[in-house]
Amino acid sequence: MTALTPAQLDRIVQAALDEDAPWGDLTSETLIPATAQARADLVAREPGVMSGGAVFAAAFRLVDPRIAVEQVVPDGARFNAGDRLASVAGPARAVLRAERIGLNFTQRMSGIATLTARYVDAVAGTRARIVDTRKTTPGLRVLERQAVRDGGGRNHRFSLSDAVMAKDNHLAVLTADGSSVTDALLAVRERMPHTAHLEVEVDRLDQVEPVLAAGVDTIMLDNFGLDDLRTGVALVDGRAVVEASGGVNLDTVGAIAETGVDVISVGALTHSVRSLDLGLDVVVGGP
Template identity: 45%
Template sequence: MQNALSSAPYLTPEALQAFIQSALAEDVGDGDHSSLAGVPADARKQARLLVKDEGVLAGVALAELIFAAVDPSLQVKVLLPDGSRVKHGDVALTVEGPARSILTAERLALNCMQRMSGIATHTAYLNSLLAGTKAKLLDTRKTTPNFRICEKWAVLIGGGVNHRYGLFDMIILKDNHVDYAGGIRQAIEATHAYLKKLGRKLPIEVETRTLAEVQQVLEVGGIDRIMLDNMAPPMLREAVALIAGRFPTEASGGITEHTIAAVAATGVDYISVGALTHSTKSLDLSLKAY
């Protein structure tokens, strides 16, 4: 596990605050009327964040930022940092301060932590299935709109590797790009012309569906990674042998916990799994007064 804040360029203070303010605007609107109506303004209370599941904890650092954004006077004590292995009954953190503020921040902090912890847990599990191979586990852009920053952060906390963050920081020529361009050579050559015109340098990855397409990429060159899409392990082995280390390889397409070990054993460098972020069960957490 790692402290992603130190290594992910998208995790800037500005981006995190923009996410938090947008999420609070969605949830709080013109006021937390339940708390304003039912809780005395001068009440000071405390609460603990309880773990009711087993897995890898994520979103703790984000929760600290959420509590501070709602009310800087709230005092958060972190007992279990991001990346901790947790079990039912563990206490991740405590928070103390104005009761109304605790209640206003509660749901956003929990929603983020539950989702992020589920993703980190799934990532750590799939990573464990890669033991003994060189394959690295990648996420994808199959994320929840406006929640990508948290989901990709959670993948890092779980021990995975982020693929491109968005459409702007890497070029991936997928099947539709290749088909629309008229073929692999045309797509790669057009990409080089485009980048030269812009004066930009971006990594280029090309998706291939057959060994013939792999051979075409090798003949054209000028790229940074070859994606091997929806290939069964025998074909993956052939593709890896054909590429022979000239470019890094990425296996992709419908890879599950039942198939990932066999895919990794073929010698690919990366395995991308969209299910890390689009099909993960949240970890059960709750915030309880004490």
């Protein structure tokens, strides 16, 4: 797990603000008096799971630190359509300038958290953990990973620097000289830091034993059918963490979990998510 730091938060949000108003907000600066004040509520248009409260607040703080932000619904909490999630109050020009960026981040993060919660609910009662993948929006991984956690999911390795994860193309190169998979992986073990985790992907049952013989920590059963997943779990028999990947959606994840796997990785949590419908409504008669 990689926690979202204040420095990362400000860097990402400031980049978005600079993109959105590189020379100021021409509309608000033309239409809205400099002395005008505004209060607005972040309101849910549909039910979901809250995520991105700190990012939402940062958008307003970085535009004008005089804006007060109150988060009503905490990250990770479920809400209904019509619920007030947060409120902002301060100089109207600044509120309007920050509105779109604050919404963009919070809508996407809440969409990820909401979808993740649906997957987590679908495997309730099994041993399986729902985890994300590296199929994230470039530059926004730390936010999207936080949203997965807010939805009750777990994080896979954060980056290529965090673990050794040998997939089919890696194994093809490793064994091109005629080495066995076991010998190649044992050689990898010798070169790895002693604190590093070794995961290996297999796409056939006959690869399971040679990979386990190398003492891997996690074995990924990629695009296995349900019967082969059950067989694979039995073959591993607790000698490694078993991860299932490929062909995972809300219709299939429950049955996959019931095969006894430990981890189910779901790329759709971040690469195919729909942003949640949230709105920022200016309150008539606000300050």
